[in-house]
Amino acid sequence: xxxxxxxxxxxxxxxxxxxxxxxxxxxxxxxxxxxxxxxxxxxxxxxxxxxxxxxxxxxxxxxxxxxxxxxxxxxxxxxxxxxxxxxxxxxxxxxxxxxxxxxxxxxxxxxxxxxxxxxxxxxxxxxxxxxxxxxxxxxxxxxxxxxxxxxxxxxxxxxxxxxxxxxxxxxxxxxxxxxxxxxxxxxxxxxxxxxxxxxxxxxxxxxxxxxxxxxxxxxxxxxxxxxxxxxxxxxxxxxxxxxxxxxxxxxxxx
Amino acid sequence: xxxxxxxxxxxxxxxxxxxxxxxxxxxxxxxxxxxxxxxxxxxxxxxxxxxxxxxxxxxxxxxxxxxxxxxxxxxxxxxxxxxxxxxxxxxxxxxxxxxxxxxxxxxxxxxxxxxxxxxxxxxxxxxxxxxxxxxxxxxxxxxxxxxxxxxxxxxxxxxxxxxxxxxxxxxxxxxxxxxxxxxxxxxxxxxxxxxxxxxxxxxxxxxxxxxxxxxxxxxxxxxxxxxxxxxxxxxxxxxxxxxxxxxxxxxxxxxxxxxxxx
Numbered sequence: 001x002x003x004x005x006x007x008x009x010x011x012x013x014x015x016x017x018x019x020x021x022x023x024x025x026x027x028x029x030x031x032x033x034x035x036x037x038x039x040x041x042x043x044x045x046x047x048x049x050x051x052x053x054x055x056x057x058x059x060x061x062x063x064x065x066x067x068x069x070x071x072x073x074x075x076x077x078x079x080x081x082x083x084x085x086x087x088x089x090x091x092x093x094x095x096x097x098x099x100x101x102x103x104x105x106x107x108x109x110x111x112x113x114x115x116x117x118x119x120x121x122x123x124x125x126x127x128x129x130x131x132x133x134x135x136x137x138x139x140x141x142x143x144x145x146x147x148x149x150x151x152x153x154x155x156x157x158x159x160x161x162x163x164x165x166x167x168x169x170x171x172x173x174x175x176x177x178x179x180x181x182x183x184x185x186x187x188x189x190x191x192x193x194x195x196x197x198x199x200x201x202x203x204x205x206x207x208x209x210x211x212x213x214x215x216x217x218x219x220x221x222x223x224x225x226x227x228x229x230x231x232x233x234x235x236x237x238x239x240x241x242x243x244x245x246x247x248x249x250x251x252x253x254x
Numbered sequence: 255x256x257x258x259x260x261x262x263x264x265x266x267x268x269x270x271x272x273x274x275x276x277x278x279x280x281x282x283x284x285x286x287x288x289x290x291x292x293x294x295x296x297x298x299x300x301x302x303x304x305x306x307x308x309x310x311x312x313x314x315x316x317x318x319x320x321x322x323x324x325x326x327x328x329x330x331x332x333x334x335x336x337x338x339x340x341x342x343x344x345x346x347x348x349x350x351x352x353x354x355x356x357x358x359x360x361x362x363x364x365x366x367x368x369x370x371x372x373x374x375x376x377x378x379x380x381x382x383x384x385x386x387x388x389x390x391x392x393x394x395x396x397x398x399x400x401x402x403x404x405x406x407x408x409x410x411x412x413x414x415x416x417x418x419x420x421x422x423x424x425x426x427x428x429x430x431x432x433x434x435x436x437x438x439x440x441x442x443x444x445x446x447x448x449x450x451x452x453x454x455x456x457x458x459x460x461x462x463x464x465x466x467x468x469x470x471x472x473x474x475x476x477x478x479x480x481x482x483x484x485x486x487x488x489x490x491x492x493x494x495x496x497x498x499x500x501x502x503x504x505x506x507x508x509x510x511x512x513x514x515x516x
Contacts, residue, residue: 014514077513081359084510100357109285118281121274122358 002094002173002204004056004079009088011049011074011229048074049085050229056205056222063216063237064209065244066226072209075226076100076176079207094173094204097123099163112147112154112162113138119166133169140165140195142188157185164192171199177208193219213241261506268363275364279371294379302383305331312448321391323450325478328387330447333473336377337466338438340413343369345431347421352516362505362512366417370410377406384477396479405472405482411494412469415501422508425515441466465489 049071056062064072077083078090080098106115116137120130138147141161143154151159168175175196196206196219210216216223216237223240225233233243268275287293309324316323344366348355351365388395424430444460446453447470451461461467468486475482 014511077356082356082513084513096359098357098359107281107285109288110281114281118277121277122354122360127273 001058003058003092004174004205004207005089005091006052006054006078007089007091009049009052009078009085009090010047011078011083012086013046013048013074015044015046048229049078052088052229052231054224054231054234056207058205060222061206061220062208063220063223063240064207064226065211065216065223065240066232070226071229072226073100073178074229076178076207076209079174080176092174095124096174096176097167097172098176098178099167100176100178106151106159106163108152109150111150112141112143115151115162116147116166119163120169123167125170129170137165137169140169140191157188161188164195168192168195168199171202171204173204175199175204175206177206179208179210179212213237217241257510258506261502261509264361264505264509265363265502268361268367271361271364272367274360275368275371279368279375282368282372283375294376295382297376298379298382301331301335301380302386305383305387308448316449316453318450325384325387325391325393326450326474327448328384329474329477330470332377332380332384332477333470334442334445334447335380336373336473337409337469338442339376340370340373340409341416341420341438342431342435343373344413344417344420345424345434347417348425348512348516349421355513355516362421362509363414363418366414366421369417370413373413374406374410381477388477393479398479398481399476401482402473402476405476408490408494409469409472412490412497415494415498418505419501422505422512422515425512426508445470465493 052075064075066072074083076098077100078085079092080096081090081092082098107118110118113134116134117127117130120133121127125133141147141158143158143161146154146158147162151162154162199206206219208216208219220237223235223237224231225240225244233240283294286296290296292299305324305328309320309327312318312327313320313323347365347369348362354360354365355362387393420430420434424434441464445464445466446461451467454460462485468489471482471486472490475486
C-alpha cells in the first residue's frame with residue numbers, strides 16, 4: 001500500500017553565485033512565491049518549502065495548485081527523493097516514479113527502442129522485465145517504425161508519448177507529475193488519461209502539479225494549495241479552487 | 255551519522271546498478287561511433303599521429319634513440335590520456351548529469367562509475383596505438399604486462415574518489431573546471447611523459463615527489479615490460495586509501511546538496 005507522510009518539512013534552496021546582482025534580480029522577477037532572505041555569506045537562500053505536514057494514502061490523486069514559485073515543483077522533487085529537505089521528515093512507502101521533463105534522461109542519438117531500455121533501467125526495471133514489456137510499450141506509443149530511428153528526429157509530442165509509455169508501463173506505487181500531460185494531441189491525451197485512471201485505480205498515488213483547473217478537476221480527488229512554500233488549503237479540488245480563485249488570482253499565476 | 259550511512263548506501267547502490275552505468279557508459283562511447291566511420295578511433299588516430307610526429311622531433315631534441323623513445327612516449331601518452339581525461343571529466347560528472355539528477359533518484363556514485371567505465375573503454379582504444387608501436391619496434395610482451403591490471407585498478411580506484419570530490423566541488427563552484435584544466439596542462443609538462451626521468455637527474459623532486467609520475471608509471475612500466483617501482487606502489491595506493499577516506503567524509507557532507515548545486 002502506497003503512502004506518503006510529510007512531517008514539518010522545510011526546504012531552503014541556496015542560490016549560489018547570487019552575489020552578482022543580476023542573477024538575484026532575475027530571480028526576484030521570476031520567483032513570486034519564494035521569500036528571498038539573505039544568508040550571512042552573500043548567498044541568497046530561498047525558503048522554497050515551509051513547515052509542510054500532510055499524509056497522502058493509497059488511491060488518492062492529489063492536485064498541487066498555486067502560483068509560479070509557490071513550491072509545487074520543489075515539493076514534487078522532495079517527494080521523488082531528489083531533494084532532501086532541510087528540516088522535517090519524509091516517509092514514503094512505495095517507489096516513486098517522477099515524470100517531470102520527458103526529454104530529460106533520454107539519449108537523443110539512441111533509437112526509440114534503446115531509450116525504452118535505458119529509461120526502463122533507470123526507473124529500476126530489470127532487463128528481462130523490459131524485454132517482456134517492450135512490445136506493449138511500443139504499441140502504446142503508436143510510433144511504429146519511428147522507434148527504430150534516433151530520438152533526436154522526434155517531435156516533442158512523439159518524445160512525450162515515448163516517455164509516457166515507458167514510465168507508465170508498470171503500475172508505480174507513487175506517480176509524480178509536473179504539468180506536462182497537456183502536451184500531445186487530443187486523442188493521445190484521452191488515451192493517456194485512460195491509462196492514468198487505470199493506473200491509479202490499480203494501485204498507488206498520483207501527485208500532479210498543474211495550473212489547469214480543468215485537468216485537476218478531471219484527474220484528482222484531492223487538492224493542495226501552496227503559496228510561498230506553505231500549504232494554504234487542502235480539500236477537494238472544488239473547495240481548493242474556490243479558495244484559490246477567491247484570492248483574485250488567475251490560475252496561470254501572475 | 256545518518257548522512258554517513260546514506261553516503262555509504264549511495265556508493266553501494268551505485269556499484270550495484272552496474273547494468274545502468276554499464277549501458278550509459280557504453281552508450282557514451284557508441285555515441286562517438288554513431289555519426290562517423292572511425293568513431294572514438296579518431297582519438298586513437300590523432301594520438302597516433304601526435305606520438306609519431308613528436309617522437310621524431312623530440313627524440314632528436316633529447317638525443318634519445320627513437321626505438322627507446324617512441325615506445326616510452328606512447329606508453330606515457332596512453333597513460334596520461336586516461337589520467338587527465340578522468341580528472342577533467344570529473345569536473346563535469348554531476349553537472350553534465352543534471353538531467354538525470356533532477357529527474358530521478360539515482361545514487362550519485364552511479365554517474366562516477368559511468369565516467370570511469372567510459373574512460374576505461376576509451377583507454378583500450380588508445381592502447382591500440384601502443385600495440386602498433388610495439389609491433390614496429392618489435393617489443394615482445396613479457397609477463398610484466400600483467401601488472402597493467404592492478405595498475406589500472408589503482409588508477410580507477412583513485413579516479414573514483416577524485417570524481418566524487420571534484421564533481422561535487424565543481425558543481426558548487428563553477429570556475430574550478432578551468433583551474434583544473436590549466437593545472438593539468440602544467441602538470442603534463444612537469445611530469446616525465448615527453449621527457450625521460452633520467453634527463454632531470456639533478457632535480458629528482460619533479461620525478462619522485464610528483465604523484466602524477468607514479469600514476470603514469472602504473473600503466474607505462476607494464477607496457478614497456480618494466481617492473482613497477484616500490485615507491486610507485488606505495489604512493490599510489492597510499493593516495494587511494496587516504497584520498498578515499500577523506501573523500502568519503504566530504505561526500506557524506508556534500509551528497510544531499512549536489513542536487514541543489516547542479
